[in-house]
Amino acid sequence: MIITQEKFAYLQAVVDEGNITRAAEKLYISQPAVTNYINKVEKYYGIKLFNRTRNSVTLTYAGEKFMKGMGEIIHLQKKFNNDMEELANHRSDRITIGIGSTRGSAWLPYLLPAYKKAYPKIDIEIVEGNNSLLEQKLLQGTVDYIVSSLPIINTGIEYESIREERIYLIIPQKHPLLEGKDLTDNSIFNPLSIASEELSGQHFLISEEGQSLNIFVNGLFDECGITPSETTKVANSLTAFLLSCYGGGIAFAPDSTFSSLFPQKKPVIATIDNMVMSRNVVAAYNASIGLSIFTKGFINITKEVVNHEPKLQISSYWKK
Numbered sequence: 001m002i003i004t005q006e007k008f009a010y011l012q013a014v015v016d017e018g019n020i021t022r023a024a025e026k027l028y029i030s031q032p033a034v035t036n037y038i039n040k041v042e043k044y045y046g047i048k049l050f051n052r053t054r055n056s057v058t059l060t061y062a063g064e065k066f067m068k069g070m071g072e073i074i075h076l077q078k079k080f081n082n083d084m085e086e087l088a089n090h091r092s093d094r095i096t097i098g099i100g101s102t103r104g105s106a107w108l109p110y111l112l113p114a115y116k117k118a119y120p121k122i123d124i125e126i127v128e129g130n131n132s133l134l135e136q137k138l139l140q141g142t143v144d145y146i147v148s149s150l151p152i153i154n155t156g157i158e159y160e161s162i163r164e165e166r167i168y169l170i171i172p173q174k175h176p177l178l179e180g181k182d183l184t185d186n187s188i189f190n191p192l193s194i195a196s197e198e199l200s201g202q203h204f205l206i207s208e209e210g211q212s213l214n215i216f217v218n219g220l221f222d223e224c225g226i227t228p229s230e231t232t233k234v235a236n237s238l239t240a241f242l243l244s245c246y247g248g249g250i251a252f253a254p255d256s257t258f259s260s261l262f263p264q265k266k267p268v269i270a271t272i273d274n275m276v277m278s279r280n281v282v283a284a285y286n287a288s289i290g291l292s293i294f295t296k297g298f299i300n301i302t303k304e305v306v307n308h309e310p311k312l313q314i315s316s317y318w319k320k
Contacts, residue, residue, distance in 0.1 A: 001044045008074050010037050011049070015067060018056045095298055096125040098134035098146035100211070102238040103281075106256040107147070107306050114305050115298060122294060130236075131212045138286050144295045145285040147302065149212045149254075152284055159282035162303050167216065167277040169194060169270040170244040170251040177202065177250075178268060188258060192270040196224035199272065203230045205240040205251040213237050216279055217252050224272055241267075254279075256306075281306075 013023035014034065024031040042049050049063035059067065095115075099108070108126065115124055127134070127143050134146040135154045152159060168188060171177060177198060186192055207213045213236075221228070232249060234240045240251035245267045271277060283299040285291055291299070 001041070003041070003070060003074070005074050005078060007037060008070060010034050011041070011067065012071075014038070014050065014057055015059060018058065020052075020057055093121070094123040094125060095119075095294055096127060096143045097298070098127045098129065098137055098143040098148075100130060100134070100148070100236070101128045102236045102254075103147060103256055104128050105238065107302075110305050111302060114301050118297065118301055119294060130208070135284070138284060141286060141289065145283050145291070145299065148282055148284050149216075150280045150282060151212070151215065152282070156287050157284050158287045159284040160299060162281045162283055162299075163307050164278050165281045166255045167213075167252055167279065168255065169272060169277075170241055170253050171268040171270055172244055172247040172249075173265065173268060174247075175250070175268070183268060186268055188255060188269050192268055193274040194270045194272055196226055196272050199250070200225070200227045201229045203232070203249040204228045205234050205243050205249045206231050207237055207240060208233050208235060211236060212279070213252060213254070220252075220272070220277065224275075226272075252277075 010023070010027060010029075010033075013026050014020055017023040017026060020034050020038075021031050024034045027034070038049060045066070047062040047066065048060050049066060051058045051060055104126065112124065115122075127137060129137070131148050132153065134143065134148060135152065135157060137143045138146050139154060139156055147162065148159075149165065150159075166188075168191060171192075171194075177194065178192075181192060183192065204217075206217055220226070234243065237251070237253045237257055241253040241257050243249065244251035244253075245265050283302060285295070
């Protein structure tokens with residue numbers, strides 16, 4: 001027996017009104033039509049949906065289970081129909097994606113070709129900015145989703161995890177901190193461990209406020225008891241990484257940076273106290289709007305691509 005959304009509304013109206021006559025009036029149909037449909041469903045499934053008294057109608061235990069399960073089926077059916085209509089009519093002909101400039105330079109060369117191959121008729125607009133700005137645009141509805149890293153600051157935003165991103169300490173070659181250290185085969189696959197107490201009194205390059213890495217690094221300083229002698233604010237982790245490579249100070253950079261920048265002068269890659277420093281990169285979206293089938297598809301492509309393609313470039317560079 002197929003129960004359509006329209007016919008399910010008959011049963012829901014009876015539940016809501018607690019009375020078959022009032023339910024029929026609400027639906028602008030006759031009371032016998034509602035009663036006959038209830039009888040038909042009960043006969044088909046061999047259960048009793050309602051306890052009927054002179055003054056009220058209430059769900060039986062079987063009725064409660066039926067309404068809950070059928071409600072879920074109706075919801076999935078409606079979503080399926082909407083998704084198929086959206087695919088057929090291409091209602092969403094543009095996707096706007098927010099992403100940080102550093103991560104964008106690392107990931108977009110891989111992502112955009114994959115997006116266009118999967119959705120050739122969908123226009124893609126990229127909006128770059130720091131996490132704070134992108135979250136505001138997401139809440140304003142001017143971007144469909146953003147690729148960001150936790151923590152998410154604003155309420156009203158939900159997210160799906162994309163990948164765990166490692167954070168590394170970037171130290172210039174010949175930095176005094178490295179004196180006497182064994183740098184044999186140093187790379188992101190074999191980072192040097194620096195004791196946290198050695199890092200106090202050092203000069204650090206730190207991303208500006210509004211960048212999630214700024215929050216991460218300041219939290220790390222507190223956790224490890226590190227007090228820099230000086231900090232220089234830079235636009236983003238990409239700038240910090242390059243400055244550190246060429247002797248500008250000690251920096252922190254996510255592993256995604258290594259898939260887009262290949263400086264001739266390699267820095268020393270380190271961790272603090274053998275600690276695994278990482279953060280969760282997510283696809284965040286406006287909770288009140290949700291995800292269209294196209295947006296969901298783009299997020300799935302993002303997960304697939306960034307967990308494969310950039311890693312090949314990283315391996316190639318650091319194994320030279």
